[in-house]
Amino acid sequence: MSASETSAHDTETEELPLQALPLDGWHRAQGARMVGFAGYEMPIQYEGIMAEHLWTRESAGLFDVSHMGQLSFTGEGLDAALEEVIPASIATLAIGRQRYSLLLDEEGGILDDLMVSCRPDDMYMVVNGATKYDDIAWLLEHLPEDVTMNLMDEHALLALQGPKAVDALARVVPGVEKLFFMDCAAFIWNGHALWVSRSGYTGEDGFEISIPTDAASDFADALAGQPEVKPIGLGARDSLRLEAGLPLYGHDLTPEIGPIGADLGFAILKKRREAGGYIGHTRVAKELAEGAPVRRVGLSIEGRMPAREGAEIFAGKTKVGTVTSGGFAPSVGAPIAMGWVDAAHAGEGTALEIEVRGKRIAARVAPMPFVPHRYYRKTS
Template sequence: MNDTPPALLPLDSWHSAHGARMVPFAGYVMPIQYEGIIAEHLWTREQAGLFDVSHMGQLIVAGPEAEKGLESLLPADLAILDEGRLRYSLLLNEAGGIVDDLMITRRGDHWYVVVNGATRQKDIDYLREKLPRNVVVDHMKEQALLALQGPRAAAALERLVPGVDRLRFMTAGSFEFGGVTAWISRSGYTGEDGFEISIPAGRAATIADLIADQPEVKPIGLGARDSLRLEAGLPLHGHDLDPGITPVEADLVFAISKRRRGDGGFAGWPRILRELEEGPIRRRVGFVVEGRQPVREGALVVDGEGSEVGKVTSGGFSPTLETPIGMAYVPAASAAPGTAITLTQRGRIFRAEVVAMPFVPHRYQRKGTGI
């Protein structure tokens, strides 16, 4: 049992002053909502939402063998990644399981890596154990991380940081913002256009005030962040991903670059190659439930005899579509869109249909001059 009290975010007082309801999450006290999850969700889809994601682990990985060492653990082709370019990738174990999913950026003479808050220390320990001894893994504890997401995010941020709108999806750069140097990437985990902003923790409240003062922007909590990423079909580690699930099972084959599929050389390659060639036994799918009642994580997927054949890993009511949606692992034979599946939760039976993801189309800004 862990009796360590949750830590406070750099913006803890700021959240309370803005009326947030705070809850423990990933080792921190975090805002779950301000005015209500559905209202915050819809505002982000229509305007721009400001999220505090400072619980995420911001890491620097540096050293003469950093690229080679990281390619032994990630299926990404880092060799072709240009300065200021991001990749979504997966930290893998020797069995091909997903230790964590992450964002990695080539930044000068080092790699900037953002990992999930709940797995942060385990990731750091794993990297330090597996990478060459001359590679340094530094946890940037002094940095806060904000996310500004939504179709009006670029307009709001461009007003404060002239030139930031030149970034396109999955590119990043340094900008002067509120008297500090901020590292800003055009990325996020809501399916909307937006930015993630790394700043010194001591200036987080000042920066948050500047952003929140824009007419398009409202602070948004964890509850809406989860419903937004679910509508976008984006998996959450510890729920839809874990060390027993491979990238092929998780329908994340896009994260295995073309060169690495052929050359291999990363953790778990033999199993992943076999699944690429033969197909996995199970797959992550999206589904829509008949009726209005959501089916939550932990519900079972059952066959015609009532026997368990899969499990729901995320589920909830979609504010945008106004219907219950979710993700589950099902037998590969049941993974095609249009397949009817049966779910059971607390003794109740639910009928659902497998559908293609994302549930709500992504609206990333892929055009621009880049920086």
């Protein structure tokens, strides 16, 4: 027996020797199975992907995402400078608010997806682990000299996700329960400065917590000590985000696709769509007007056989797309996938076929998310 397809995670291992996360020892003590991902040794699972996935959906899961790049920006004219490199509206981003955005190349292709927050003394950005050094190089090249960028590599990043995350975290860090989805604020825990946002990558309510590295292990213990909380590995992180319809950079998003084709137009507010003024706007404007030729869609799959990344999608004899992420969805109880499909075949409900090991399986373009988001919004 041998793996014929490595998982999305395994293929991202870089050639360089793997680095240890600040919580490496903590993960091993919790019984994690470690794998290479984004240049780090990371926990793929503890008790099992299925159990961890379902636990997160019903209670609260603790994720270590310290491999991600945390960046801090300061300097004269920062808002305007950032608005030239990302399509987010920065000038109107209030202190204590966060937005989802993208780094685009000159052709409007996606270099990375990211979160950007306005803090009292800086702008704070979280980018993907596998792309962080490329992002830094790109930003250094395109930001003016007045802007200073720091990689906060002395900070760990933890996520607590699930319907009971708020109960668990509020016991450890009182006050976080007052945040709404995409709010963020500073807190103190045991004398350590935390930056907490109410957001995540599972579709559930939850939080992401930036914490100085030297306090991360004690903080993880404090969270894992709450009855609602279990540690969750990368495997369940992937199946949770897939069910939530959230794209994974390097798979569902690459420089080949733009924000409109990737169905991420919501990240570009009206004013910026119309006025432009950011790298990649030409393509965004064109695809807003004419439609994108290829679109990221959700796919529901008949039967039990999963379709994985790379599987080809057909309408009759014609190849019309490729699966970009796929697997078994524990909360759906069936295989699901995301793929890039030619616009003519991307309408919701379109019947398609996916070729897996020479066999065709029936699939249908499905609305995303596959599992409803349960974010804690002001209106909820």
